[in-house]
Amino acid sequence: MKPLKIGITGVRGVVGETFTPELAVGFAQAFGTYLDGGRIVVCRDTRPSGPMVHAAVCSGLLAAGCEVIDLGICPTPSMQLAAKQFKAEGGIAITAGHNPSKWNALKFVRADGLYLNATQAEELLDIYHQGEFLKTTWDQIKTAIRPADAIEPHIEKLESSFDLTAIRNRKLTVAVDCCNGSCSLLIPRWLEVLGCRVLAVNDDIHAPFPHSPEPTPNTMAQLRAIVKAGGADIGFAHDADGERLGIVTELGEPLSEELTLPIAASMRLAERVGPVVTNISTGSRIDRVASKYGANVIRTPVGQAFISEAMIEHSAVLGGEGSGGIAIPEVHATHDSAAGIGLILQHLSHHTVTISELACDLPKVTMLKYNLEVEPNRLYSLLQNFRMFVESERLENDLSDGIKVIFDDGWIHVRASNTESIIRMIVEAEQPARAQELLDWVRDRVKS
Amino acid sequence: MRAIPTLKISISGVRGVVGDSLTPTLLTRFAQAFGTYVGPGTIAIGRDPRTSGEMVKQAVIAGLLSSGCRVIDVGMCPVPTIQLMVRSRSANGGLAITASHNPPEWNALKFIGSDGTFLGPGVAREMLDIYHQGEYAKVRGDQMRGVEVVDGAIDLHVQTILETLGPLPSTKRRLRVVLDACNGAGSIVGPRLLQALGAEVIAINDQPNGQFPRAAEPTPENLRDLCAAVKTHQADIGFAQDMDADRLAIVSDRGDPIGEDYTLVLAVGYVLSKESGPVVANLSTTSALDFVAQQYGSVLHRTRIGEANVTECMQRESAVIGGEGNGGVIYPRINFARDSLVGMALILHMLAERGVSLSEILAGLPRLVMLKEKLPCPSNKIPEVLKMVRETYSTSEIDLRDGVKVHLSNGWLHVRGSNTEPIIRLTAEAATDEEVRSIKDSIFEAVRRIINDNA
Numbered sequence: 001m002k003p004l005k006i007g008i009t010g011v012r013g014v015v016g017e018t019f020t021p022e023l024a025v026g027f028a029q030a031f032g033t034y035l036d037g038g039r040i041v042v043c044r045d046t047r048p049s050g051p052m053v054h055a056a057v058c059s060g061l062l063a064a065g066c067e068v069i070d071l072g073i074c075p076t077p078s079m080q081l082a083a084k085q086f087k088a089e090g091g092i093a094i095t096a097g098h099n100p101s102k103w104n105a106l107k108f109v110r111a112d113g114l115y116l117n118a119t120q121a122e123e124l125l126d127i128y129h130q131g132e133f134l135k136t137t138w139d140q141i142k143t144a145i146r147p148a149d150a151i152e153p154h155i156e157k158l159e160s161s162f163d164l165t166a167i168r169n170r171k172l173t174v175a176v177d178c179c180n181g182s183c184s185l186l187i188p189r190w191l192e193v194l195g196c197r198v199l200a201v202n203d204d205i206h207a208p209f210p211h212s213p214e215p216t217p218n219t220m221a222q223l224r225a226i227v228k229a230g231g232a233d234i235g236f237a238h239d240a241d242g243e244r245l246g247i248v249t250e251l252g253e254p255l256s257e258e259l260t261l262p263i264a265a266s267m268r269l270a271e272r273v274g275p276v277v278t279n280i281s282t283g284s285r286i287d288r289v290a291s292k293y294g295a296n297v298i299r300t301p302v303g304q305a306f307i308s309e310a311m312i313e314h315s316a317v318l319g320g321e322g323s324g325g326i327a328i329p330e331v332h333a334t335h336d337s338a339a340g341i342g343l344i345l346q347h348l349s350h351h352t353v354t355i356s357e358l359a360c361d362l363p364k365v366t367m368l369k370y371n372l373e374v375e376p377n378r379l380y381s382l383l384q385n386f387r388m389f390v391e392s393e394r395l396e397n398d399l400s401d402g403i404k405v406i407f408d409d410g411w412i413h414v415r416a417s418n419t420e421s422i423i424r425m426i427v428e429a430e431q432p433a434r435a436q437e438l439l440d441w442v443r444d445r446v447k448s
Numbered sequence: 449m450r451a452i453p454t455l456k457i458s459i460s461g462v463r464g465v466v467g468d469s470l471t472p473t474l475l476t477r478f479a480q481a482f483g484t485y486v487g488p489g490t491i492a493i494g495r496d497p498r499t500s501g502e503m504v505k506q507a508v509i510a511g512l513l514s515s516g517c518r519v520i521d522v523g524m525c526p527v528p529t530i531q532l533m534v535r536s537r538s539a540n541g542g543l544a545i546t547a548s549h550n551p552p553e554w555n556a557l558k559f560i561g562s563d564g565t566f567l568g569p570g571v572a573r574e575m576l577d578i579y580h581q582g583e584y585a586k587v588r589g590d591q592m593r594g595v596e597v598v599d600g601a602i603d604l605h606v607q608t609i610l611e612t613l614g615p616l617p618s619t620k621r622r623l624r625v626v627l628d629a630c631n632g633a634g635s636i637v638g639p640r641l642l643q644a645l646g647a648e649v650i651a652i653n654d655q656p657n658g659q660f661p662r663a664a665e666p667t668p669e670n671l672r673d674l675c676a677a678v679k680t681h682q683a684d685i686g687f688a689q690d691m692d693a694d695r696l697a698i699v700s701d702r703g704d705p706i707g708e709d710y711t712l713v714l715a716v717g718y719v720l721s722k723e724s725g726p727v728v729a730n731l732s733t734t735s736a737l738d739f740v741a742q743q744y745g746s747v748l749h750r751t752r753i754g755e756a757n758v759t760e761c762m763q764r765e766s767a768v769i770g771g772e773g774n775g776g777v778i779y780p781r782i783n784f785a786r787d788s789l790v791g792m793a794l795i796l797h798m799l800a801e802r803g804v805s806l807s808e809i810l811a812g813l814p815r816l817v818m819l820k821e822k823l824p825c826p827s828n829k830i831p832e833v834l835k836m837v838r839e840t841y842s843t844s845e846i847d848l849r850d851g852v853k854v855h856l857s858n859g860w861l862h863v864r865g866s867n868t869e870p871i872i873r874l875t876a877e878a879a880t881d882e883e884v885r886s887i888k889d890s891i892f893e894a895v896r897r898i899i900n901d902n903a
Contacts, residue, residue: 055509059504063507102588103589137466141503
């Protein structure tokens, strides 16, 4: 079977295999039907299939009677702000985020710029599957697609959310790897607005991805070299659409993406205490950082829509995920790397501390991740078997998303990816040996 | 029999009604079939100003890119401009988004080969087979090619005409032209070309906004505004285009529509006065053309109806000019396509060089009367109708290449089934009204009887 994921985070697949123009057209028609032919903002990242998917989406939306505002290439969070600014009924991001170049995906947002929640996503899927879409007639159809810029308004929103004077006075040197993704158009400009000396690499939207667009330590070699050569105060790594942020310290050390959220939390809670929202797959460092400041951590199922809604419900001061997503409510309640950068640079400007010192102060735990590639038709039965085993053994568990098993000295989390045909396994323990032991155990258990 | 469906998939392309049968899914599949057929090459696309044009174009772009093609987007322009672009950029094919003279709720895709002509029946059938088989070439996401937006296609078209024919020679008074572009694709190019040639232009219906100011076919009954404007402005000539600017109709300096067939007659007369060689026209085009060809000692080849048939024969016979009686002039030195802009340039050159009025030129041509009728006819009755016509005129000279064409002592009669609709077309021509009516009357009732006979 070939991978294609149609679910609550949108529709995702390999272009040239399962992700076809018909599929994109159909989903755009379904979304246009769901929003009753209203105004829709559309953006894309830089992968080569972007123009194809974009054309298919625009055609489907126009056929359903929508007015299309085309933001061109821009980060997904820029589009999410633009949805509100243009008083759109919704938006579509054409991006497969951290997936390799041959993938693409559609992600759907609402009038408030947040992702469709689980119920809304189900409704959209029902319309798609029923296949009966709004069809507008020749005298009602929109005759043109309106181009618009979402980058400048995004920067304006960011400017009003941070202490610009302090950051500008600090004159930081910042290295950045945009992975030739849509951040190339936003992050270097944002850093210049912040008065930084910018050392940018892979900031060409016409060039292919130089490495996997996942901001993890194994994709940070170039960024580390630039941080060291340029004597930068910090380096930032990006995915293709501006939702995940990775960090390289001033010493050139690549930090695990798991550290981005605890670092951001320690900075945020130092200035303002309030609830922090994350998903159940994110490591326990965040709990210890929060307890140091007497703040609550609210855990949600995996998926940005859950984090956004919980942030609003609990008036959270911060949201984020272990994959490097950071959401700052003053900007908006959704993952936005540019907002994360603003928070981190503001902290470095307000305090005489280096990023390596901050990373060093974080609780030491060992987290191991393992992705088990599974045929799509076996995926859920393997998970079901594992759940029955956990329940029959009466192990302490949390079933709000996949299966989380809690031990005295660590935990494991097993779940199906929302976006690929893989089972994600995450284990965490204080001691590296214990973490490895837990991972070996869960891997054997799930496979058998 | 059911009512005429709102979707027509045939060798002349795919046509349908927007908001009904012509969905983005259908369109993107057709584009994939075409991309699969052409192979991973470059395709030039353009559209007329219909309101659905952008929706259709986006679906087409998605399909072409998905099948591995690179797209040159020429934007809103006449069909012949796309055809010219295919040749000038050595593209592997082209795709025109236009339903030419159909009402505004329609749109269509027309497929163009690497030589800039529409796909002939053979290749079009192969393409349709790919569409129906539904297995299209798919390029992987990281290998996909992009879209190049070209602004200069219209300039190229105007420039090519000017370079080939030159500006108009000077006349006592600058030629004054009224142009009715039907708010079509010609709205942008027409006035620019006419000014570049050195004519004075008064344009009406020149807003390419997809709203039809009149029925799109440039037939005499649709040209009342133009006739009035020619008289008011005391113009030397009036030109009318259809939506996609391939067909051209003419109004004389007296404000009379001269009949679409005479566009080709005038253009052929001018070209043959400059260069000699064969002429090609379809079987239903006026006999006045035979007169003009004879005058200059040229051979006139007749073909089946359809632009692809005419251009194919022109290429085979190395014709100097050709076209169709519906106002489609094909002049291969500029473009292997029906091109209203080329037609306007040729005819203005003739007026300027000869220094006489259009009505004087027309006075030197045989004025024949043509009668066109169409009758709804179930497709299973068409063979019976054709058989009856053939038997009725068994003693006359008969041409069976496309329906039945009968040559009579005082004119001709042509009966054929349409390629695009379930109708019978009946065309007759003779020297006078009376004669053409008597030709029609001799067969019309018999045809109707067969159609209405339920047995």
